[in-house]
Every structure is written in C-alpha cells, then in structure tokens.
Amino acid sequence: MTVALIDYGSGNLRSAAKAVERVMGALGRPDHVTVTADPDAVAKADRVILPGVGAFGDCRAGIAALNGMAEAIEDAIIARGQPFLGICVGMQLMATVGREFGDHDGFGWLPGEVRALTPRDQSLKIPHMGWNTLSVGDHDHPVLAGLTDGHHAYFVHSYHFLPEDPAHLLAVTDYGGPVTAAVGRDNLVGTQFHPEKSQAVGLKLIENFLNWKP
C-alpha cells in the first residue's frame, strides 16, 4: 500500500510523514509513505493525505500551481474512491468555499463554507491554539474509533469548516461555541486538528485511517 502525502509547499510535511511511518512500523506493515508533488504518484496511491497550513487561498493556489495535481487528487479519491485524509487547511479545502482573505473556491467535496472563528467570549484568543477536547457524539466513524468525548487533540487555526449537511460533521470541540473538529463522508475524512501533533490520540487516528476500508 502506498500513501501519498501531497507536498505543495505548505508547512511541515516531515512530521506528518514521520507520524504515518511510525504507525506503519507499529502495525508491522510493509506500506510506505511518499511525500510527493508528482500527480502521477498521487494517481497511483492507495491513500491520499492532504496537509495544509497557512491561508486557504494560498493553499488552494499552491495545489493549482502543480500542473495536473488537482485532477490527480480528484481522480484518485472521487473517481476511484481511495481513502482521503485532509488535515487542518487540507481539511478545509474539502469545502465549497473558503472566506479567508476574500472568497476562494475549495474542492467542493463537502458542501459548506470555511469561516472565521467567532467565539462568544471576546477575551478568547485567536488563533485557537493548543489542546482542546473532542466531542465525537454517537458517531461510530471508523477513523475516529477509540477516540471518545474528552480526548484531547492539538488545534491551531483561526477559521473552521461549517458543512451544510449535519451528517458530514463527525466531531466538534468547544471554543466559545462549537468548532468543527472533524468532517467526512464516504471515503473522505478531514480533521481540523493535527493528528501528527496530537501524540497518542493523533497516532490512533492515523492508525484508523491506514486500516480504513470505506
């Protein structure tokens, strides 16, 4: 099995790749993770991970700058149904539109928009940064298996994804009101938090993703 971690010049890919490698090693599987900017590698991959830090529009432009990459991703995960994990802005890009520094089209895999966090308590700091508790409710999504209400994950963001269909909302956290923590449908899943920075909780989620057969 090959996991393609898409490199489009956004952020710290090494830790994401190392976290996946760690889990693969622990699972004793001969899989490997490829950090790649090559659409052909994505087209051949069995699983796709899209990380992302920074602004929504910059990330979208970063992917667009790789000739054929957006098409390769869509072919792999929409046409062929390979499992997909979006992390942070990589998750937000699943939306129809992002409203950070103007409106930018997302991939539109999950209807909804990415909007600024507006905590009710004005004294709460933005970005929402640090360890916050997850509420997974009664979802039994395989990628969230073993994660329960009260488990902590590491967040750092100022915007979040509001899916139109409540069924696409898999987990929330609270920061002066509900904040989207995980979304998904079918073979697509995304986390606002950073599993690669969330110690045991994050490694468990990565393990679930690698074992996922949607």
Added chain:
Amino acid sequence: MLKARVIPCLDVNEGRVVKGVNFVDLVDAGDPVEQARVYDAAGADELCFLDITASHENRDTIFDVVARTAEQCFMPLTVGGGVRTVEDIRKLLLAGADKVSINTAAVHNPDFVREASEKFGAQCIVVAVDAKRVDAQTGEPSPDGGRFEIFTHGGRKPTGIECISWAEKMADFGAGEILLTSMDRDGTKNGFDLPLTRAVADAVPIPVIASGGVGNLDHLVDGITQGHASAVLAASIFHFGTYSIQEAKAHMLAHGAPVRMDDEIKGPSR
C-alpha cells in the same frame, strides 16, 4: 475546553543540551533528542528548543537535532535562537519544527515578522519578547519600575521600546503567539512578573506564553490564573528534576488552571 499548555524549554548549544537532568533511563543526557523523548512521554504539551550556539560554523547542528526530534516526538516543537532570515525559518520548518521564535531580528526589523507570517502563516511565527522593568521617569532599569521596556542581548541592551505597544504591534504584524520573558525574573525562581504578563496578555488578541522566573508549581498556576497567559514555559524546574511534568499538571489542575492530563488510548502505535 481549551487547556493551558505546559512547555519545557531546552537550551541547546552546538547540538547539545546545556542544562539537562540525568533521567535514569537516558543513554546520553546531553542529547536534546533523548530529553525531548522523555518530555513527550511525560505529557508535555509542546517543546521548545532555544539554540544558543554562538559560533556561526556550528549553527547547522540545530537542524539535525530538530530533524531527529521530529522523527520521534509527535507534539508541537518551537525552535528559537538566531532566527534572522526567511531562509532560517524555511530550513527549521523543513527539518521538522512547527513554529519558530523570532527575537532580536524582530526588534531590528519588525517587517521581518510580517514577511515571515505572510510566507509561512501566523500559526508558526512566535515573537519572543524580552522585557525588563525600567523607572518611568528616568528610564533606568529598576526591578520596581512601572514601565516595561524591550531589551536584547539577554537583557543587557536597552532598546527604548515600550513592551505593551510592541507586543500589540507584533500581533498586528502577524505573530501567531508571543513568548514573553521577564528579564528581571529570569533565573530568579521568584515566579513570573505577573503584572507584566497580564498587561501583555490582556492587550493582544493572540496567545501569550509566560516565561522567566518559575521556581515552584504555584508559579505555573499564577501565570495562567493571574497572568492570563495561555501557556507557561519553564526550564530549570523540569531539567533538574525538581518537578515532573505530571506533578506540574496535577498541581495546576487542582488549583484552577485546567490542563490536559493523559488520554487513555490503546493501539499498536504506543
């Protein structure tokens, strides 16, 4: 709810830990990566490396340290010390750092913070603010002074810049976080400068990490509850084994500063 963060900080000189506790199971107590692993396992919320390497030739040692740490520690890692150019930041992030801390370079050229934030995102730009009390009339350093001023070179060099407005400016320029160190308290073990911490934390819309002066566990609590900081950074109380991360967190939790305790997770990856 969002938890207060406990951040141990390691001073690293030419790839070696300057002060570090000799935990019993460490093969090499001077190896920052081994220390990082201990803190990771102990439930530290983040880790900070301060690179104090003076000689230019040996500055690349930090990249190897960061890369080896990133292979083993799955928590946020901030690296500071000598970050002066966009290229410095890019190399640290590529090696595996999640955030970089900019100090003197921000004072010399505030636009560097803006440039860095636009290029890499505010989430990875920490601005380190070293503040010292000065007499409001004379401007001379005074531990009882009512005015806070920015100092560089380990607190020796005054800049004349007022601290609160400086922190606000750095937030405005795109810093994602402020690492605030009281140079009056640093190394004293007398606790954070709480009025300073609170003044900055209440003034800026971004998180503030309190630093400088931690000598006991009540100080950590005070930094959060009275200083209004989002995170507390400490070095010596952890390195010398005075307190463990778990002791610190249990104490904070019991005294009104909510922190993340261990999450029970089962799986082959642990």
